[in-house]
Amino acid sequence: MKRIHSIDIVRGLVMILMALDHTRDLMHASNINPLDVDKTTPLLFFTRWITHLCAPTFVFLSGTSAYLGSRKDFLSARRFLVTRGLWLIILEVTLINFLFWADIHFRILFLQVIFAIGAGFLLLSLLLRVQARWLAVLGLVLIAGHNLVKGGGPFDFLFFTSITQVTPHFTFAYLYPVLPWFGIMLTGFACGPLFLREHRGRLFLGIGVAALALFALLRWINRYGDPFPWTADHAFLSFMNVTKNPPSLLYTLVTLGIMFLLLAAAEGRDNRFTRFLEVYGRVPMYYYLWHIFLIHTAMFIMDFALGFGPKDLVFGPFLFGNPPGAGISLGGVYLVWIAVVAVAYPICVRWGRYKAAHRENVWLRYL
Numbered sequence: 001m002k003r004i005h006s007i008d009i010v011r012g013l014v015m016i017l018m019a020l021d022h023t024r025d026l027m028h029a030s031n032i033n034p035l036d037v038d039k040t041t042p043l044l045f046f047t048r049w050i051t052h053l054c055a056p057t058f059v060f061l062s063g064t065s066a067y068l069g070s071r072k073d074f075l076s077a078r079r080f081l082v083t084r085g086l087w088l089i090i091l092e093v094t095l096i097n098f099l100f101w102a103d104i105h106f107r108i109l110f111l112q113v114i115f116a117i118g119a120g121f122l123l124l125s126l127l128l129r130v131q132a133r134w135l136a137v138l139g140l141v142l143i144a145g146h147n148l149v150k151g152g153g154p155f156d157f158l159f160f161t162s163i164t165q166v167t168p169h170f171t172f173a174y175l176y177p178v179l180p181w182f183g184i185m186l187t188g189f190a191c192g193p194l195f196l197r198e199h200r201g202r203l204f205l206g207i208g209v210a211a212l213a214l215f216a217l218l219r220w221i222n223r224y225g226d227p228f229p230w231t232a233d234h235a236f237l238s239f240m241n242v243t244k245n246p247p248s249l250l251y252t253l254v255t256l257g258i259m260f261l262l263l264a265a266a267e268g269r270d271n272r273f274t275r276f277l278e279v280y281g282r283v284p285m286y287y288y289l290w291h292i293f294l295i296h297t298a299m300f301i302m303d304f305a306l307g308f309g310p311k312d313l314v315f316g317p318f319l320f321g322n323p324p325g326a327g328i329s330l331g332g333v334y335l336v337w338i339a340v341v342a343v344a345y346p347i348c349v350r351w352g353r354y355k356a357a358h359r360e361n362v363w364l365r366y367l
Helices: 005-027 044-069 074-099 113-124 132-147 178-190 193-196 201-221 237-241 250-266 272-281 284-305 330-357 362-364
Strands: 109-110 162-167 170-174 314-316 319-321
Touching: 005 250, 005 272, 005 284, 005 330, 044 178, 044 237, 044 250, 044 330, 074 109, 074 113, 074 284, 074 319, 074 362, 113 178, 113 330, 132 178, 178 193, 178 250, 178 272, 201 250, 237 284, 250 272, 250 319, 272 284, 272 330, 319 362
Parallel strands: 109 170
Antiparallel strands: 162 170, 314 319
16 A cells, blocks of 8 residues: 555654653643643643644544555455454553553553554444445544433443542543544544545645634534533633543544644655654554653653652552652653654664565554
8 A cells, every 4th residue: 555645744743742742641740730721821731732633633544544455455454454453452451551550560451542443443344345425424423423422321431431440459441432533533434535636635725624614613602512611711721622532523623623734734745854754654553652661761760860769659540650749840841752752763763664674574564
């Protein structure tokens, strides 16, 4: 399958932004919720908000890539989606879970975006025979309509997040409910044919502008699209503060609208910056694993530099190992983020070259 450069460029950009959010999670000294408009600062708010782009872009483009890889051989495509989906779920509950929490006792199981993509691939494998336009309808219905679903039934897990204290020493956190995120993946799959058009830049621009205009209109009306209406207090921050999990209609419109603008801007671009972004965008899973490891390593270095020892580290549910009081300023977070991305660059370059030189190795498609 011929690679589409704009996909790799935009995916690389959001993967880099994702590292900023995770660096802030692990290393920022402040305990303030960055999206709490009553307590946050504009810089902290937008440091968190800009990373909202990551998950929906990653999920949408996963659906698009699935379409592009399924056009020739239906059976091979279905087999790959099933095995890839299972592999992602296994990775999420084992290696990724450990890399995030560094807890050898596994006192928390945290199902995040990789689980949502894996589950989405399994569901998508059942729908490959359905025409793209009907998948688009289903995807858009899930995106626009899931906020109408009321909780309290046996199928809540399909639509809502949950955090369960299973035992005094084990917490189960399910923050990426399957169906709302599957709606985004389905829409990405159904949009696959658009990526095969020669002059798609203007189309992406139009879709992006339309999505952002609809976001602004619905958010201004303040009736539907997000469970939390905006208020006049902290008006702009409140207006932009949309719900990620489950991904509300307004969250999806604003993030995918920006994604389409980025895709339009990336079309036909070939320069140092775009080639830099493509390095990460070509090996997203490999980068994903490495960036967690690098950030956690940086966090431990920070802790020891601040005078804490191994006995001071605290592990457990929603604890990354940080001792109480450990952390750095937001400016320091940005510096560590830049360092992490820089260290990951040669690692991703080498892996990308290895994959390109060994295309006959099927297992490389899983990393």
